[in-house]
Amino acid sequence: MDEVIIVGAGPVGLMLACELALAGVRPTVLDKRPEISDLPRANGVGGQIVRMLDYRGLLERFAEGSPFAGRPPGFPFGSVPLRFAGLDDIPLRMVMIQQPRMERLLSERAAELGVEVVRGTPVRGLTQDDDGVTLDLPGRRLRAHCAVGCDGGHSLVRERLGIAFPGTTDDEVLLLGHFRTGQVTGLFEQSRVMGLEPGWNHTPHGRLLLTSLQPGVHIVGVREKGAAGPVTLAGFQAAIRRVIGADLPLGEPIWLSSTVTQARLAERYRSGRVFLAGDAAHLFPAGGSALNVGLMDAVNLGWKLAAVLTGRAPVRLLDTYETERRPVGVRTLTHTRAQAALERLTGEDGTALRDLLTEVFAFEQPARHLANLLDGSDTRSGTPSKGAGEGVPAGEPGGGAGGVVAGGAAGRGGVVGADLVGRLVPDLQLSTGDGPTRVAELMRDGRPLLLDLGGGATLDGDWIRVVRARCDDPPADTLLIRPDGQVAWTGTAGLREAAAEWLQSV
The missing domain is CATH 3.50.50.60 (FAD/NAD(P)-binding domain)
Structure with missing residues (x-):
């Protein structure tokens, strides 16, 4: 078996x-x-999974040859642009693959x-x-x-x-195509002449997407009422004409598809x-x-x-x-x-809403909140059962707690202490008896980790790896980290009970 x-x-x-x-x-x-x-x-991938790939030693493989890997300068929230200029401490990372x-x-x-x-x-x-x-x-x-x-x-x-x-199932179909062109920017230069811009362009007849993830390859999308089915180049071009009333120089098609979002x-x-x-x-x-x-x-x-x-x-x-x-x-x-x-919202109402939200999203706090939302770091795994403070478990495996608690990071620099419980552990730079390292390198074997940053903590057994280290401005003196990178406990009080509850046979 x-x-x-x-x-x-x-x-x-x-x-x-x-x-x-x-x-x-x-x-x-x-x-x-x-x-x-x-x-x-x-x-591509983005958010917490990028850090988890690093914690498993896979990020370099994913990022090799990628047209982009790192903190994005911005990202669309629907069809409203987000700009992250000046927000160097946001956790959101992306890899185009x-x-x-x-x-x-x-x-x-x-x-x-x-x-x-x-x-x-x-x-x-x-x-x-x-x-x-x-x-x-x-x-x-x-x-x-x-x-x-x-x-x-x-x-x-x-x-x-x-x-x-x-x-629900959308009543619109998305035609999506990747096209190879000899001119790296030719399509965008042509589209600007036609009054279109990179990203989603709204017309009374539908929407047109123009973007590129690698030199010489453009991604074009068309949304309009209809059903998914086989796509031909002629059908794709006809859809563009229906939406914008003109042709686009698409280049050689790499692949074409249609889908209905759900x-x-x-x-x-x-x-x-x-x-x-x-x-x-x-x-x-x-x-x-x-x-x-x-x-x-x-x-x-x-x-x-x-x-x-x-x-x-x-x-x-x-x-x-x-x-x-x-x-x-x-x-x-x-x-x-x-x-x-x-x-999806079109017409003057849609334009007004997007214009207003573009203004709102330009402020630091909305941009920061949405960056954390897209990253997934605005939530905590588990419902803390003992209130705030050290010694708070990230959910109760036997008690029916769990879930996620929505809430932004505490302060500009992220979370500290017990606020880390239920969150993905940060990639701390560490000094150990074997030399410098970081949390990501300690997580490669997929074992739970007890990181002693000065608390003098220890646990029995050979499954939980115990590492004693020092770092600048430690978030807590002890971190118990689950194999999936989530912080299960901070501090030494109640540590053994937390380990027994989360990580060991009982």
Whole structure:
């Protein structure tokens, strides 16, 4: 019997496989596609997952050859521009990388960790009992202790579990194309002559997107009423004419696609031994957020599932996957719906609203708040059960707490002390007996970390790694850090109880 079977070898399924393997569990990944698709469904990652990639030693691979990696100078919130000039302390980071390359890099990492990825193998059915999960494949069956559906918005796993997926489907179709042109800026020069600008352009007949992520390649999008279907170059050009009343010099098409955006959230992320992650659990109407949130789903679930299967943690730890991650889905659905509404609104009313919000977003506090919102750092994993102050746990694995608490970082420089609990640990620069290092380098092995910055703390056992270090302006004298980078506890009072609750067998 397999330990875990992951259905879907997209970025979320592969990330989950890597997290499980890093923690000593060897999953099997099944994917109905015979090979990795060349369609760049996503063009990058941003927010907390960028730091997690660094914490797993993957960021350099992702950033190599990227047209952009780092803190963005700005970002569109819907169709309203955000500018981050002068906000050097915001946590938001981005890496431009198209999905095919992302999948190949994660596949390489999975292979390094001994993960088996079986392609060209569709799952036909799924059932579970008290002892395990049965998956029906063409001509055979597989059994596993647990299974995870990372099989997208049309998830068969979710369907077989009978989990509702309520939400809305847009009445517009988005035609999206990547075009190669010999002139790096030719399209934008031409568009300015036509009165268009990079980003979303609104007309009475629809919207046109113009952007570029790499020299010589332009991304053009057209939104109008209609339904998704096969796209031809002639059909794409006709849609542009309907929306702006003129032709654009598109260049050579690399790929064309059509999609209808949806806003949906699974009513549950778990049924018995089976879990949902990524698009199988949520669909967001604003681009980019789904992948960022889905990859963080994988990081959250991976260590918990591995800890239970290896006997390092009680089964009730698995309850915290849904109580922590589903509220993140709710939060993301809220702000992506707001972005979609801003992008959809046309006419003079839409122009007036976007112009006013552009003025508001130019102020520091709104820009900072939205930067944290897009990053995901405006929320805390778990509902603190003991109030503010040191010794506050990030949720209660056995008590039904959990979820996320919305709230901006304390002060301009971020959070300190107990305010770190439930948040992604900052990448502190450290001095140890072995020389200089940083938190990211200490998190590479995927183990929980007790970082003693002067508190003299210690814990028994060999799973939690204890590191004694010094740093400038330490946020607390002791940090207990979960394998997913979330701070579980600060300070020494109650430390052993927190470790036993979160990280060890009881």
